[in-house]
Structures are given as C-alpha cells and as structure tokens.
Amino acid sequence: MLVVLLLVPLAGALLALAAPERVARHVFVAVTGLELAFALALYLGARRTGGVTGGMSYEQDHAWIPTIDSRFHIGVDGLSLPLIGLTAGIFLACALYGWRRTDRPRSFAAIMLFLETACLGVFVSLDLVLFFVFFDLSIVGMYFVIAGWGHGNAARSALKFFLYTFVGSLALLVGFIGLYLGSDPHTFDLVELARNPPQLSPLAGGLVLLAVSVGLAVKTPTVPFHTWLPPAHTDAPSEGSAVLAGVLLKLGTYGFVRIALPTLPGPMRTYAVVFLVVGVVSVLYGALVALAQTDLKRMIAYTSVNHMGYVLLAVGAAALAGDPEARSIAVSGAVTQMVSHGLITGALFLLAGVLLDRAGTYDLARFGGLAQRAPRVALLFAVGAFASLGLPGASGFVAEFQIFVGSLPVAPVAVVIALLGLLVTAALFLWALNRLMLGDPGPDTARVTDLRVHEAVAVAPLLLLSVAIGVAPRFLLDVIEPAARTVVSLVGP
Amino acid sequence: MTVPFLAGLPLTFTLDRLSGLVLVTVLVVSALVLLASIAEIEQRRRSFYALMALFVAGAVLTVTAGSLLPLLLGWELMGAMSYALIALHGHGSRAPGSGMTAFLTTRAADLGLYAAAGALYAGTGTLDLAALPSLTGWPLHLATVGLIAAALGKAAQLPFSFWLRRAMDGPSSVSALLHSAAMVAMGGYLLLRVEPLLVASGWGSDVVAWVGVSTAVLLGLIAVVQTDLKLLLAASTASQLGFVVLAAGVGSVDGGTVHLVAHAFVKSTLFLAAGAWLTVLGTRDLAELRGAARRTPVLGTLFVVAGLALAGLPPLSLWTTKDAVLVAAEQRSLALYLVGTLAAVLAAAYAARAVAIVLRPTAEQGVRMPLLAWAPLVPLAVVAAVGGLLALPPLADRLLPGTVESPSTIGLAIAGVMALLVAAVVFPRAEQLGRATGLVGNVLRDWLHLEQAVHAVVVHPSLRLSEALAVFDDRVVDGVVRASAPVTQGLARLSRRLDERGVDGLVTAVVVGTQRLAVLARRPQTGQLHTYLAQSAVVLVLAVVLLLVVR
Amino acid sequence: MTVLFWVLSLAAVGFGFAVFRVDSMARATFALALSFICVGALMLLLDLDYLGLIVVLMMTMEMAIMAVFMIMFMMNPGGLMPMSMFHNKRASMGLAVGTFLVLGTGAILVPWPTRDTAPPPDVTAQLGLGLMEDKMLVMMTVSAVMFATLVTVTVMAAARTRYDRLGDDLRGPASDPVPGGVG
Amino acid sequence: MTKEPLALLPELVLLLGAVVVLLLGSFLPRGRQWVGRLVTATVLLASLGLTAYGLLTTNPRLVYADTYALDGPTTIARLVVPAAALLLLLLGSDELHASPRESEAYVLTLLVSLGSIVLAGASDLSLLAVAYLLASVPLYGLIGLTRAPRATEAALKAYLLGAFLGVTMLLGVTLLFGVAGGTTYADLASGLPGSPVAPVAVGLVAVLAGMMFKAGAVPGHFWVPDASQGASPYAAALLTTLPKVGGILAAYRLVAAIPQDVVDGPLLIAVLAAVTMTLGNLAAFGQDDPRRLLGWSTVSQAGYLLMAVAAVGRSELSLPALGFYLAAYAVTNLGAFAVTAALPQLSTLASYRGLAFRRPLLAGVLLLTLLGLVGTPPTAVFVGKLAVFMAAWDAGFGWLVVVAAVNTVASLFYYLRWLAPVFDRRGVAGTPTVAPRPYARAAACVAGPVSLLLGPAAAVGLALDLTLLR
C-alpha cells in the first residue's frame, strides 16, 4: 500500500517526461491529485485500524541491505500521517498553481513529482538508512528545482542550499552510524531502536545526539544554521518555496520527533536545555530579523525560522522530566505546528509568487493599497498572515497554544520568553499587511491583477484547511495525540 | 457545555448571572450599533459587516467562556477584528497604523493570557476558570500577573491606555461597539470573572484596585482637556472602566457588572451620536461642534441624556452604579474611596463640558438626520437613563440578590449633589477647559505622552534591534556590508565583531584554508619523476617509523 | 672462505658505488656487471651454485644488451662522453645513507631467527622440486608474465605494426625501411 | 590434491584467451579486429561464468600448496574484474576500432585482468611479487599504446614508479621471508608471532608499497593523475579500475595475514587511508582537465577503500563492505570515464558548459556518476561508503570516519565545479555541438543507471556477499 504511495509520483514523473509539453500539467495535477486521494484513504483507513492507537499502520518490512541490517521498513503512524497528507496537499496546490507555467513544464513536473516521492519517502521510512536516502534525495530534487527554475541568483542560492543541507545530512549520517553501533543488536530499524534505545556512554550519547541534531537543525533550520534559507527562498520559484517551506523544513523537525526523541531519550533529557535555548533563540531571532525585511519572501522565510523554533521548544520540553500528559500536548503541538506551518507558509509563498509574477518584485515598498486593486489577493494574504501570527480560529493557534500550554509546566521560563515571539510576528505581519494591502498605491500596484482561478484554487484550500484545523481540530488531533503519547512514553516519565 | 478541542482541554462554556447580563448587553448593543452603522458606513459594507459579525462572535465566546481556551479564542479574535475594522474602515492614512497600534498593544497584554493558561494547566491540569483560585505556588502568581496584564490591556487601563486614543481613527460605530460596550469592557469583565483569583493571590486585588482608580482619575483629567469629541469619549471610557476595574479589586463583582452594563449603553449612545455628527457635520472637533445639539434636536437630546448620565447626574444610570462601586471601595480603604470620588467629580466635569458645548446657541442651520442615524439610539439612551435602577434595591434584589451593596441614601444624595455642582461650575467654562495650556495641560492633552514613551522604550529599540540583527544576518549570509545609521552603530559594531570572529569568519577561514591546502596538495605532483620516487621513499620511511613508534 | 667473502663483498660494494661515480655510461654498465658477478660468486659460497651461475650469466648478457642499447639510442652517442646527470643529490644522499643506517643497524642488531638448518644435499634439485611441486603456481605465473612482457615490449618498442608492413588487409608485400621487419 | 588446475579455470581461461587473441590478431585485417574484441568479451564472460559455477560447486579453500586462496577476496576480484573489463571493452570500442594495435590492446587487457585477479588471490609472497609484475607490465603497454607524447610520458612515469616500488616490494618480501622462514601466508601466520618487530615492520611497509602502487594510494599514487590525463581514455579508465581491485584486495589479504600483535598493520593502513583521501581530494580541487580531476578523485576513492582494509580482522563488515564498495566504485568510475571517452574533444571543465542541454543523456550519466562518487544516496557508492564507514567505526577507527566524512564534503566542491557548467545554460548557443562516440556513450548509459540501481538493489549484491564471503 505504502509502496504504491511512493511509486505513484515516480511513475508520474516518468509519464510526465514521456508526455508532450502541453500535457505535462495535466499529468502533474492528476498524479498529485491521485496522491492526495491516496493520502486521504490512508487517513480514513488508519482511523479505522491502528493509526490512532499510537502504533504503526500499513507496515511493510523487507530485507534490503542485510550486511548492515538495513531493511526496507516503512509504515505510518499519527506523527507521519498528517505530514503525508500535508505533502500531498502542498504538491497538488503547486501543480494547480503552475497550471500556466511555460518554462519547460514537462521537466518541472517530473522533478516535482520526483521530489514528492522523496519527501513522502522520508515520512514513511522506519529505517534510518532508508530515511537518510530519501532525505538526501529531497535535497537533490530541490537543488534542481531552485537551480533550474529559480530567478535572480538562482544557481548560487541553489548551490548554497545544496552544500549546506548536504553537509548537514552527512552529520546526520554520522549520527545514524553512531545509533547503529550503539544499539544491541546492531540495527537501523527505528521501531527497534525506539523499543530498545542504544545504551551509550554519556559522552558517546552526547556526540551522537550532537551529530543527529546538527543534521536535522540545518534542515529545520534553527539559528545559527538558517542562513541558507532566505536566499534559497528568495531565488526559488514559488512552487519551490512552497514545497521548501511547506514540506522540506518539516523533514528536519519530523526527524527530531521521530528519531531524536525516541532513540536517544537519555541524551535528549541531558541536553534538553540546549533545545529549549535554541528554540527560544530561533523564535525571537527569526521574528526580529523578519521584522526588518523589506523583501516579502525573505520576511516569510525568516518567519519559518520563528515557527520552527516553537517546534524545537516543544521537543526540548518533551525531553524534560515532568507530567507526561503535558509533554504529550507539547509534542502534539509540535506536529500540529508542522502541518499548520506547511499549509500557511505554503499559501503565503504562493501568494508572494503572484506578486512576482505580476510585478516582478517582492519589494514591500513598491506596493500598497492592494486591497482595492486585488481584493482576492488581499483577502487570502490577510487570512494567511493572521493564521501565521497565531490568531485563534486558524491552525497556528491550535499548534502554538498546545506548545505553550504543554511546555510551560516543565519549562516555564523558556515559554514565557518565547511568548514574546507572538508579539513580534504579529507586528511584522500587520506591518506587511499595512504596507502591501492598505494605504496609498505604490509604484507597482497598478501592475497587480487579481488572482486567476487556478491560483485561487491552489491557495484557498490550504488556508481553508488551516481554518478548519483552527476551528475543529479534532479530526487532526485524534490522529496525532496517541502517537504523541507514545513518543513521550518512550522518552520516560 | 463542552466541545472537544485539545487533548483533555475541551472548549467549556458557562452562562451564569454575570455572563448572562453582559451577554444580553453585548447582543443588544451590537444589534443597535449595527443598525445605526448603516448610516455611517458606505464603502465596502460586505467586509465591514463580516468583520463586525466575527467580532460579535468573539465577544460572545469571551463572555460565555467557562475555560481559558474559549476565552483566549474570543479574546484574540476581538483584537484582530479591531485591527481590521480600524485599518480597513478607518479615516485617513493614519488608520492602518492606528489599527496596528491597537492590536499590538492589546496583544502584548494578551501574552499574559497565554502565560496564565499555561500556568493554570501546570497547576491544575485543566483550563477551567473555576479552577483558578485553587492554584498555589508560582503558577498562581504567573496566572495572576498574566490575567491582570491581559485585562488591563484590553480595558485600556494604565499603562496601556494610549491604544484607545489611536483606535479613535476607526469608524464611530466601531468605537461605539468595540471601544465601549464590547471589547474594552471585556477587560473589566475578565477581572470581574477572575476576582476570586485576585483574592487568592493575596496581592492581585490591591494592584487591580489601585490601577483602576488611578486610571479613572488620570484618564478623567485627560478627558477634561480633550478638544476632540471622540478622544474625550475615549478617555472617559478608560476612566469609567477604571471604576469597573476598581470594583474587581475591591470585590464588588455585581457592582462592577452593573456599572459595566450601564456604561455600555451610555457610551454607545454617545459614540453613535458623535459618529452621526461626524457624518452629517463633517467634524468631531469640539469647537466646531458648538451647538450641534441644537442643529439636530433629536440626536442632540439623546446625546445630552447620555452625557448627563455619564456625568453621574441623578437620576440617570451611572449615578447609582458608580456609587455601588464606591461603597464597596470605601469598605476596603478610605483612600480608594476618596480617589474614586475625585474620579467621579472629574467624570461630571468632562461630561458636562461636552454637553455644554453642544448645547451652546449657534447661528448655523438645522440639519436633517436620516432615520437610521438616530432611531437605534433611542433604546440605548433610554437604558442609559434608567439603567441605574439595576443598582437600586428593587431591581437589584430581584436580578442580583444580596450581592450589590445597597448604596446608602445619603451617599447617593451627596454624589448627586456633587455632580450637579461640578456640572454647574463647568457648564459656563466649558470652552476654557479645552484651551488649558502649560505643561500639565499639554501632557494631559497628549495622554501623558504614553505612546511616545512606549515608542521610545519598547518599539524603537525593538526595531533597531531587529534591523541590527537583520544586518548581522545578512553579513553572515552574503558578507554585504551595509551602512549603519548613527543610532545603530553601537549594535552594528557589536554585530560586526561577532560576525568577523563568529560564523562567517569561521566559514571564510575554512574556505581559504582549504584553498591553501589544495594548492599545497598539488605541489608534490611536480611532474618530475625523481621527486615522485624520493617522496614515496620518504613516505615509506615515515610509515616504518609509525609502525615502530605506535605499538 | 671468510677472506673470499670479504674480498667479494667489498668488490661488489665498490663496483656498485662505481656505477654512479664513473664518468661514462659504458663504464657504469661495466661496473654494474662486475658487481653482479661478485654477488653471483658470493651466492656460490652459500651453496647456491645454480642460482649464482644464473645471476652471473644473465647479468653479463643483460649488460651487454644495455651497452648495445645505449649505443643505439642515447642522446649521448656511444654513451662514452663524460657525463654528469644528477639531480637532487643531497637529499638523495641523505635518504640513501639513512636507509643504509636503518637497514644496516637492523641487519646487525635484529635477533634474526636461528633455525638449525642445513642445506639439502642437492640444492638444485630442491629448487627444481620446489618449482614443480609447491611453488608451481609461481612458475606458471612467471611464464604468464613472460608472455605479457613479450607483448608489451613489442607494443611499446616497435614503431611500426604489421599493418604498416603488410597493409591493412595483411595481404600486401612487406614494405620495410630495413629488410627483415626490424625497426 | 593441492594442485587443482580446474579450480583456476577462471584465470586460465583469461590466459588462454590472451594467447588466442594475440594469434588471431596477427591474421586479422585491420578493420576486422573486432573479432578479437568478440573473443575477448567471450573469454571474460566465460571467466565470469566459470567463477559463478565454481562458487556454486566448491567451498573456500587454499590450492597449490597454500599459495593461492579461493575465498571471498578472490571471488570479489574474479567477479568485479572481468565485469569491469567487459564494460571497458564497450567503452573503448570507438577509439580502439581499427587501430593498428587493437588486438594487442585486448591481449593486454586480458593480461591486466588476469594479473589483478592473481594479485587478489595470491597467498604466497613470491606469487604476490610475480602477480604484481603480471598486473603491471601490460598496464605500461596500455598506457603507452597511443604513442602520443603525453601517453609516453605517462608510461615512463608509471613504469619507473612501478619498478621502484616493485623493488621495494621485493625487499619487503625478502625480509618477511627471512623472519618467517617461508613465503606462504600460512608460514607468516605461524612464523611471525614473537619475532622481532623491526624487520616485520619494514617488510610490511615495503610490500604494502607495491600494493599502494596498484591501488593508486599514497605513497604509490603519483602516476595515477599523470596517467589518467596522459593516456587514452580507454587506458585511463582501465588503469584507475582494474589494478585498484587487485591492489586493494591483496593489501587486505596481506594485512590479514600479518599478526596484529607484532605490528599494527590496520593502523598503518588507516593512516595511509586518511592521507590518501585527503591528498586526493585536495589535489583535485584546482584541476581543470576532467580526466586528471577524475584521476585525483580515484586517488581519494582508494583512501575510502583502504578504510575497509583497515578494519580487517576487527569488523565482520570489512570484507562485504570492501567487496561492495569495489563493485560500486568500479561501475561508477567507469561511468564517469565513459562520459569523457564519449566526448574526448572536451578537455577542460569549461568546455562542458551547457552539456545538459546538448547531450542530456550524457549529462545525466555524468551527474549520476559524479554524485555517486561523492556518495550521494541512493547510489551504489553511497551504500558502499556507508558500509565502509561502519566497518571502520566498528574497528575502532572513529577518527578515520570523521576524516572521511569531512573529505566527502570537501570532495563535493570539485565534483560540483565540473557539474556547474554542465547545467549552465549561458553561452550554450555559441559552442558547436559535438557528436559523442556511440560505444562510449552506450557504456556510459549502462554504467550510469547501474551505478544508481546497484544501491537500492544492494539486497542482491550484499546478500550475495553474505552467502559467499562469510
């Protein structure tokens, strides 16, 4: 079942390559749509079977590289299922958004579909080597998306992205090898590692955790490993940015929850403070730097650093000793935040792409009064902005509230400091709204035409879903919470 | 009533006496204000009514919340809608900034609500408001601080009051609803709700009481010298809510409630009237509104009735409700009572001043008002006039049995007389008050320079910090050296130093070092065979040494 | 015996040293051959009659070839002109002396294994049996190397191929600059 | 009996094939020497087939009085070398076709293959020395085959360095023999324990010098970049692939045979590995000639390969890891060389500008193979590298793994220096399109996908390892 999930986009990529340029977009939309339906079916199925009990569903386990006891082991649970749905949704939105793409649509569709397989692969992997393979493939795929279809200094930014994340992935690999050698019997199997965590000496445990964390932190990214993010976003095509922010960043945070917490409970607890500090610094630093940006895309990019900081905060809190129920709320908030950030930021990047498409710039100063000129852009952007700043009624609130409430009992100081981030994000988004949508028209305002149907169809559902989660989150949390409890129980009391 | 939301943290709703009364008020005022706004709002009605509807939903959520979660939901929703309404439908190019100021200020205070939620959860494992008093230890104090901050922010109490001034850039109907009956009042409502927590904390009540009464006095003073009708009303709102906050501080929950309710009706009448004048006369400047009541007799009458109620003249509503609060204050502390009374005097002064100015004779022609501009005000004014009955024994005993301190007849009489006297003193001198100059006058007219202070202490440094961080970040990314403004030079120098020795320096060093090594690495490959042979011989010797030494 | 050993040893070393001291290639070749002959003679002292003889014979032959070779190809015609074609003298000397010190010290100081062994009555027979029995594979491989050397040497040394001589279809008459297909 | 000619059929068939092709060549018209190519291919296939047959029917053992081992390392060589040689035949068909020395090239290729296999299988120092010659001599001939000035220079350098290190190796063989009292590895294992350290250390280093020459590792690496650049593409691809297999496996066997309590052979290998990979990577940084760059890259790859050798006897993983890495390296390296062989006109990195838009297929293979050489998942080299890293870590060489990881990152830079112009669209219009050579392109198109698929399909490869090598 899951293998099919992975193979469909791959087959779609080949199909797109074989198809004429004109037909590629149909293939792209059809395949991503099929994939979303697939993800939905998985969700419904998992709700009925084991998905909500905290265990794995749809598991498949085959021998792969017996020499190093690496297995082709895949499966989903409450942590991965929402992200699989998110991935499928974002890619469908990208396919719709790029309906009128004229620049080599065929290869674009193929690469994007390849990237979808890689991303989904990371989320279903239950074997570290498999995880790593998909993790790196996603980097390669993204490199080509940025380098091939980016603008501005795309080649440089793509290279920077590639080198940075590739180096990070190597650190990850070293960490994985450490996990493997520390486990007894040696294994790369995540389920096995979680059940029977490696007994490492304090020093070795710390080093392995350091390697794993650096690898994941680069991808997440957290301060100070975030510097690849703004140029990569600025120069990437809109779809690339949406996928980068919506899906790829999640690979890092997902890794923290999926790998670091269950397999290294001891070192995680020892160094939980580091996670809290990095999380809080990312929250504030990301928000403050975003506040000073004049480029819309860079601004949104930095808010990603801010939002991912909350996730790290929750991971740190989950690793501490304390009330398991509270910590599981924090973990559940972290996962919700991943989904929420994916939806909202994906939508915001696509909207930013609309501005670039029409006016050729992201410069905030060149717009103004768009609410009059392009009300649909303004409405959707405003919804996205408010959702992103954590307004109740959208998914961001549900996520961040859980993180705060769940983390505060174990880490009150960190949470109280991190709360300031809410204020700064509110300031920066309101300021951006004021500069873009309200006030007097800017020099490029006249060039902005309102959303086309395919763009609206791509963006609106993402935001609608965010609002749905914000208003009635049970359909999501029912899946996440059992898995979050499992993770926390693996870490210890 | 509960709706599942988060794990073990459902949305809980309760409807008790307090929330019931406030809910009715909110709904009635909302309905009437919306009706009246048809006359004012002409552009983009769709978004206006959508936002207003969302706002009302938020207010209802807040009022009926039985736990912090729905409270927070409604609370933040109200704040955001206030931004949207001011920014989108306000007057002038300042409006977006004003909306932002309003939202950011209240949100800064709202962070306390998040902290309080976390603290409550940490202490009790639930978010029920009823569980608040059972907190102990640090969660108790964190929750108290958080809730007080949140409530004071929303209620535009000191030191947050300045946002209400900027909020006056919004449409008058928005002011009538948000900044009198619903949102601002919710700050007071929250404190009334969590009054047991204030008591439990040991210090919360006093803090709240003193903040409330100080606001009542200082904002009263500010109101007295305003030259803009809406600003006068805004300051008076904060001042009047000071009484509500005081009530929460001194434990007079029901007294506070009735004052809240009565004030809502009074103030929405006044705001709507001010808005109507703005629409038909095109001004909100008090000097230009001279005789406005005479030009629009019906509206004028309604304004005067509500204005006199605001002044606390008997037998109008605020006369009795305010007294209910003051009685409770007197039982707590004489100082509180005296300061509160001073505030009452000031209320009489600013209200009388506004009324006096609009009642001055004028040569201007009368203006015809559209029906919708005044009709909805009639019921509001009626309640404003007779709402005081709520605080008097016959009605109070039935609606709120045994909780409202029965105002003593003498006290009521003194208050009534005092208000009348003040009004009488002010009435002829109304214009002079607006021209009050000197340091005190200027400081008061500029709302104690609160906004500038906040800008200087919080906003400006934050922006500078954010710019400096952005420059730092850019340097790390691109090595682009940006010119720094004189102010930021200190920070920039710091960041540059961090930068050169920090991340970028390291990266550069590694790259340069690697390049040097790369050049070095190619040097042995001379192309000369004999050097190849010699080098391999040397390496072999070294290998032998290695084997012999390391064993 | 001992005297013979010392004489031959010193001669071998002396001639060896002379190889890089004499001022012409021809003399160097001659010195090398003499050095090898001394070593061959020393091997006779070690009962290795057959191998010693082989060394002597082969080296004599080889040096003869080398002399011819030099006359044929050297830029220094005849290889007889005085020459000084050194580079990197000092470092090489250091390396060589160092190597000698290491190996020499080792040769004297290392407690070499002392197995009480006596040469078999027929040393040559031992070699023959060894080559045909235990170390047969070595010999087989050496023959493969010989074959490989033949092919390689031909490929590298011969400037002209059979197709140059006989045409691309190998049917034409042989066209050689020097009759006989050499060169 | 210990003499089992039948057990050596895979080797004998190669030797026989060499003789046959040589004889055949002297009767074939110049344009029909492809017959020799066919015979060579048949011989290689036969050798592979016989190896497979032998695997299925016999057990690991020593033959010819313990001088030759039929076990894991030999099997790896017997499989990888002929398979790589087959790919090489395809790669070189264009440039060799109808050249006057085509038949001789095939003979020499067969002999190098034979030498590499015997090198890997030799379990006797004398045999090792002879095998070294067998693997080296034909190689010099191949390098100098085209007689171009640069090729002859490369041949000279390779020969002199090879001869020098060969002499060193003979010294080492003599010393080890002197201490152990015999030349078979069994004699070493029984004779060396308790013997003086110094001569064993010198002997081991000296013998390893020869292995390092074959493997192209420090200190015997000097000829590799020069020969990769100077020799013909065919010879360059061959000299970086086949001898390496033999050299590395011989080093593996030797280090395994020397008792580790006398001298710490693995440590020596680990240090050499670290130096080799670092030097290779650093020196590759500034290269502008694609083949020279690849030459240096193979030097660094030898370093990674040596990591597995360093783990001998200390990690169960070392041999399977080595085997898989060798196979993965061979196919990936040949793929990269095949691209240069298909486009011999492009002699600088800059001349590859825009290749992706003119020759997408070749550019794709180049991308696959270069990223593969870096060790990007899921290529075969990635799996190999992972296994090698784990073996080294398991053997207690954590620092070596770190060095290797850092090197891997560093290597990315120069591979990307090559890839960057390939995918650069600017300035494509002006350059004339070059027609790739068909056979080399075919070889590239075989090698590229195989180098990719071998990774995910590692199940097959390493399952084989498990059953055959352990």
Place this chain on the structure above:
Amino acid sequence: MSLQLFLLLASALFSIGLYGALTQQSVVMLMMGLELMLNGVIIAASAFWFYTSAQAPDGQVLVLVVIAAMTIEMAVGFAVQTLIYRSQQVDMTDMASELSG
C-alpha cells in the same frame, strides 16, 4: 661469514642503488640503480635461505623470482625508453614533465 654480514652487504648494495635511482636523470642509469637495489635483495634472500630455511625451497624460489623480476623490469624498461625516445627524443626523466599538478 654470517647472516649479519651478508645482510650488511645487502643493505649497502640496496642503499647505493637507492641513491642512484633517486639521483640519476637518465632513464637507463636510473634503471641501473634499481638493478643494484635488486642485487642487494638477491644476496639477502640467498643468505636468508642459507641461514634460516635451507630445508625448504621457498628461498630459492624467491631468488629466482627476483632474478626474473629484474630481467622483466629491464626488458620493459628498454621498451619504455625506446618508446619515449621515438616519440619525444628524450632520454632524461626531467625532460618528460609535462604532466604535473
């Protein structure tokens, strides 16, 4: 006459050969240096055989292998020399140094 003395002789020959191999510019002279090194190896192997393992043929075979290797190296050396002389008119190693870096 002892093993030590033979080995000392071998060391001397080997070192002189090494010196030659490293210093000579001419290919042929360089090869002579290599020969001399092998000369030392031959006598060392012979001595080892005689003094430590005369009962087994390994030593003799090794000596034979060294001699064979020497011959083969020489033959190939001449061929390489011929090759490079014909293509570049060069007989010095220093003159063939186009490939570097």
